[in-house]
Amino acid sequence: MSASSPGSSSPATTTVKISVVDVNDNAPVFEKPSYELSVHESTPTATPLLSVRAVDADSGDNGRVSYSIAAAGVGSIGGSIGVDIGDLFSIDSVGGVVSLQAGLDRESRDSFEVTVVAEDNGPTDSRKSSSATIVVK
Ligand SMILES: [Ca+2]
Numbered sequence: 001m002s003a004s005s006p007g008s009s010s011p012a013t014t015t016v017k018i019s020v021v022d023v024n025d026n027a028p029v030f031e032k033p034s035y036e037l038s039v040h041e042s043t044p045t046a047t048p049l050l051s052v053r054a055v056d057a058d059s060g061d062n063g064r065v066s067y068s069i070a071a072a073g074v075g076s077i078g079g080s081i082g083v084d085i086g087d088l089f090s091i092d093s094v095g096g097v098v099s100l101q102a103g104l105d106r107e108s109r110d111s112f113e114v115t116v117v118a119e120d121n122g123p124t125d126s127r128k129s130s131s132a133t134i135v136v137k
């Protein structure tokens, strides 16, 4: 009476690897829907003002965020219509650091509303973006 018979072998096993491919289904989300800061009109140009950050839950390029300033922000400064907010403020597309690009004149205009956009780098037809507002006073 032997407990195990030497002729029996364990069932054959194999490993199946399943890779889950990421789909770009998340938009970047800003840490705050709006930011507010004060800038002295004597602030030199190219001064970093603040950094914004948006997080995207996807992986790879689907979650890699690029920042820009919305082109729609056109305002009037000192009576001259059509000064583009994008000429006054710039944003580092990788780091999200917003900088002053031109001199401010409080007597002409004492506040700005800048819309910043975060867009992921997924396939062109599935790119997702979101925006936040920066109020500069
Ligand atoms: Ca995803």
Ligand SMILES: [Ca+2]
Pocket (backbone or CB within 6 Å): 024, 025, 026, 027, 028, 056, 057, 058, 062, 063, 120, 122, 128
């Ligand atoms: Ca995404």
